[in-house]
Amino acid sequence: MSKLDESLLTGLPPFSRLERGQIREILDQALPKRYDEGNEIFHEGHDAERFHLLLDGYIRVVKTTEGGEQIIALHISPGQLFGIAPALNRDTYPATAVAASESLALSWPVRMWPEFTAKYQGFATESYNTLGQRLGEMQTRITELATQAVEQRVAAALLRMVTQSGRKVEEGIEIAFPVTRRNISEMTGTTLHTVSRLLSAWEKDGIVHSTRKHIVVTDPHRLVVLSGVQG
Amino acid sequence: MSKLDESLLTGLPPFSRLERGQIREILDQALPKRYDEGNEIFHEGHDAERFHLLLDGYIRVVKTTEGGEQIIALHISPGQLFGIAPALNRDTYPATAVAASESLALSWPVRMWPEFTAKYQGFATESYNTLGQRLGEMQTRITELATQAVEQRVAAALLRMVTQSGRKVEEGIEIAFPVTRRNISEMTGTTLHTVSRLLSAWEKDGIVHSTRKHIVVTDPHRLVVLSGVQG
DNA sequence: TCAACTCTTTGTCCTCTAGCAAACTTGCGG
DNA sequence: CCGCAAGTTTGCTAGAGGACAAAGAGTTGA
Numbered sequence: 081m082s083k084l085d086e087s088l089l090t091g092l093p094p095f096s097r098l099e100r101g102q103i104r105e106i107l108d109q110a111l112p113k114r115y116d117e118g119n120e121i122f123h124e125g126h127d128a129e130r131f132h133l134l135l136d137g138y139i140r141v142v143k144t145t146e147g148g149e150q151i152i153a154l155h156i157s158p159g160q161l162f163g164i165a166p167a168l169n170r171d172t173y174p175a176t177a178v179a180a181s182e183s184l185a186l187s188w189p190v191r192m193w194p195e196f197t198a199k200y201q202g203f204a205t206e207s208y209n210t211l212g213q214r215l216g217e218m219q220t221r222i223t224e225l226a227t228q229a230v231e232q233r234v235a236a237a238l239l240r241m242v243t244q245s246g247r248k249v250e251e252g253i254e255i256a257f258p259v260t261r262r263n264i265s266e267m268t269g270t271t272l273h274t275v276s277r278l279l280s281a282w283e284k285d286g287i288v289h290s291t292r293k294h295i296v297v298t299d300p301h302r303l304v305v306l307s308g309v310q311g
Numbered sequence: 312m313s314k315l316d317e318s319l320l321t322g323l324p325p326f327s328r329l330e331r332g333q334i335r336e337i338l339d340q341a342l343p344k345r346y347d348e349g350n351e352i353f354h355e356g357h358d359a360e361r362f363h364l365l366l367d368g369y370i371r372v373v374k375t376t377e378g379g380e381q382i383i384a385l386h387i388s389p390g391q392l393f394g395i396a397p398a399l400n401r402d403t404y405p406a407t408a409v410a411a412s413e414s415l416a417l418s419w420p421v422r423m424w425p426e427f428t429a430k431y432q433g434f435a436t437e438s439y440n441t442l443g444q445r446l447g448e449m450q451t452r453i454t455e456l457a458t459q460a461v462e463q464r465v466a467a468a469l470l471r472m473v474t475q476s477g478r479k480v481e482e483g484i485e486i487a488f489p490v491t492r493r494n495i496s497e498m499t500g501t502t503l504h505t506v507s508r509l510l511s512a513w514e515k516d517g518i519v520h521s522t523r524k525h526i527v528v529t530d531p532h533r534l535v536v537l538s539g540v541q542g
Numbered sequence: 543t544c545a546a547c548t549c550t551t552t553g554t555c556c557t558c559t560a561g562c563a564a565a566c567t568t569g570c571g572g
Numbered sequence: 573c574c575g576c577a578a579g580t581t582t583g584c585t586a587g588a589g590g591a592c593a594a595a596g597a598g599t600t601g602a
Contacts, residue, residue: 143454146541151457153450168443169436174450205400211442212399218449219384219405223374225456226382226500230589260549269457271590276551292549292598309377461559491579502560507581523568523579 084112084186088135092159093210097202106196110186115179117258121163124176128165130187134158137183138245138257142266143175152267154214155180157244166193167207181257225269228308233268234278235307238288242297251289252298260293282306315343315417319366323390324441328433337427341417346410348489352394355407359396361418365389368414369476369488373497374406383498385445386411388475397424398438412488456500459539464499465509466538469519473528482520483529491524513537 084107089095095103111130115121121132121139139156153175156162165173188196197204224233238255246253261272261279268275279295282288287303289296297303315338320326326334342361346352352363352370370387384406387393396404419427428435455464469486477484492503492510499506510526513519518534520527528534 143450145454145458146539147458149458151454153453167439168446169440170443174447208398208439209400211446212401215399215442215446215449216405218446218453219374221453222384222449222456223376223382225453226497227376227378227380261551262549266457272550273552273591274589276549277589280551492581493579503580504561504582505559507579508559511581 083107084110088186092133094133094161094203094206095200096206098200102200106188106200107186109192110188112184112186115183115185117179117181119179121177121179121185122173124174125172128163128171128173128190130163130189131161131166131193132163132177132185132187133161135184135186137185138180139183139185140178140180140263141175142178150266151269152263154217155241155244161207161210163187164193164207164211166190167211180259230268230270230274231278231306232308234264234270234275235303237264237267238295238297239300239303239307241295242300246297249296251296253300254294254296258293259295314338315341319417323364325364325392325434325437326431327437329431333431337419337431338417340423341419343415343417346414346416348410348412350410352408352410352416353404355405356403359394359402359404359421361394361420362392362397362424363394363408363416363418364392366415366417368416369411370414370416371409371411371494372406373409381497382500383494385448386472386475392438392441394418395424395438395442397421398442411490461499461501461505462509462537463539465495465501465506466534468495468498469526469528470531470534470538472526473531477528480527482527484531485525485527489524490526 086100086103086107089098089103089107095106098106110133112135115137122128122130124142124144134156136158138158139162140152141154141156141162142150143153144150154162156177163173163177165171197207224236228236241255241259242253245256247256248254261275264275265272279288279290282303283290285302287297287299287306289298317331317334317338320329320334320338326337329337341364343366346368353359353361355373355375365387367389369389370393371383372385372387372393373381374384375381385393387408394404394408396402428438455467459467472486472490473484476487478487479485492506495506496503510519510521513534514521516533518528518530518537520529
């Protein structure tokens with residue numbers, strides 16, 4: 081296997097404060113792996129053997145209820161750590177990670193986590209920052225689910241995806257990974273039927289343009305209004 | 312001010328691995344404070360100047376939406392840290408903390424957080440454990456809100472409070488701090504009206520006995536069934 | 543090129559529960 | 573002891589959105 085290039089990690093928050101030599105060390109111990117769309121990176125309840133860093137693609141972190149319904153806990157974008165159970169002293173993964181599109185990730189054995197945090201100044205700090213942000217996002221979702229109507233939640237979910245992974249195209253801003261109506265319903269706690277109706281209505285109003293697994297937001301501003309954010 | 316007794320901290324998870332001398336040091340720097348029911352400990356958005364440990368009583372951590380609605384993010388029981396913004400490198404409190412009953416808490420300036428985690432072996436570990444648990448609880452609530460009906464959510468909320476703070480009385484198990492119908496609605500994303508109707512129905516079925524601000528669960532098992540947990 | 547899937551759209555029905563309104567109860571402060 | 577505020581109960585109504593059903597469209601693979 082050829083050596084990984086150091087530029088992969090330079091500039092990513094968890095590693096931004098490290099020196100070249102340190103990054104070299106870290107990379108030499110990383111296991112890179114490619115995942116096709118739909119492939120699992122790890123599974124809920126299984127032993128947390130490795131922690132991961134997404135280099136390219138998108139990951140959905142999913143939880144399955146006793147009733148068999150799925151809900152999407154989190155979207156991971158390139159540059160983010162995920163499956164960081166060791167940071168919380170957990171020994172199993174609390175959810176399942178699935179590639180939303182073809183993805184490339186590095187991973188390390190969990191036993192290296194203490195070493196990373198102790199040895200590399202700033203790694204722990206950045207990791208706990210990330211954790212804090214996720215805690216905040218979850219809080220936001222709880223609030224939304226508890227107080228907002230379905231339409232607002234779906235609008236907010238689209239905006240979140242656009243913000244996190246929007247790529248500009250001529251019509252507007254496109255969500256950079258495949259999303260189905262069902263996926264959106266799993267993010268917002270509704271049914272795919274309702275999501276479909278909403279998207280159809282918004283399409284008619286010229287707010288979005290959507291095809292199969294593919295959504296372009298043509299009028300982000302009106303979506304913001306729909307999401308119910310006070311100015 | 313007389314010295315605080317060391318036994319206050321001995322046995323609490325964050326400090327369980329410390330020696331007497333260390334506990335003495337920590338206590339000497341703590342500021343104890345009493346709060347009446349309804350008093351604020353800290354307010355959302357304000358500078359996070361101190362982190363806190365609840366010794367006695369119960370704390371509600373509350374978030375207010377733009378629309379003015381409140382939702383209860385978290386309940387804190389004696390022995391738990393709260394307002395630990397510094398652990399996540401935040402410099403403002405993400406939510407408001409209010410005493411649910413008369414409470415006693417210690418607090419320390421946030422600048423001591425790095426010292427605590429560095430100096431006292433196990434403090435950081437235990438703190439991040441706590442954080443992991445809270446993350447898990449939030450995940451559970453998101454799942455509930457997204458997939459369960461109101462009745463199941465209210466049943467689950469009651470059970471959670473009973474588990475966290477249940478005290479045995481002759482009729483059954485009593486929630487150890489004052490709770491209003493409105494409070495429960497703020498935990499479950501419904502209205503106080505609906506909660507009132509549910510409690511009335513359950514009272515009729517002999518599952519709970521409730522008075523003003525006060526709830527006793529007389530048949531926990533049937534409540535578990537209502538909450539929809541699969542066996 | 544056909545078959546099987548997966549994803550999407552649309553229609554209809556019906557339940558749950560939010561919203562509104564009003565009365566009642568309890569407890570506290572003056 | 574009274575009056576007021578906070579908390580609770582209950583009735584009524586309308587509407588959102590879930591459940592079910594069925595058909596259409598796009599993709600994949602044999």
